[in-house]
Amino acid sequence: MPTVARLFAVTVDCPDPLSLANFYREFLGGELRSSNPDFVVLTTDGSVRLDFQRVDNHRPPEWPDSGAPRRLHLDFVVGDLEQVAQLLVGLGATRASHQPGSGRFLVMLDPAGHPLCLSTECN
Incomplete structure (x- = not known):
């Protein structure tokens, strides 16, 4: 195609x-x-x-909220999950309280409340 x-x-x-x-x-x-x-x-x-x-009228998405419609979120490949998480916290992000994926990735919330996922692999 x-x-x-x-x-x-x-x-x-x-x-x-x-x-x-x-x-x-x-x-x-x-x-x-x-x-x-x-x-x-x-x-x-x-x-x-x-x-x-x-x-x-922006309202941050609830993470996780199975009753709310899923919205777009961004995924990023990084070298070291904890190092990048600390960088993001220093910039104003927070670590999401719910962390699915058994450690394969880390969910952060940007300053406006949007989830973003960090992973060390992109497959």
Whole structure:
């Protein structure tokens, strides 16, 4: 099947786009672009950028909540789970109280409450 589209961005809804974009910039590196009070773009050396969009009635997803609809979350491959978790805590993230996966990955919550998963492998 021929390619008809290419993913170029993932947009994250949040109450404070600049603050959350800075959190991810500190974690991933990169550069903030197209910044205004309602929308911030983070470009990194990857092929997909992260966009942060203000949503005034934002409510962080409950983790885990089987009664709530599942939402998008981001997965990252890292070298050392605990070392990166401590970095993220220093940047304002928290470790999720529920940790599924028997230690294969670690669930963190970014400053806006979105879950993000850290893993040492991508398969």
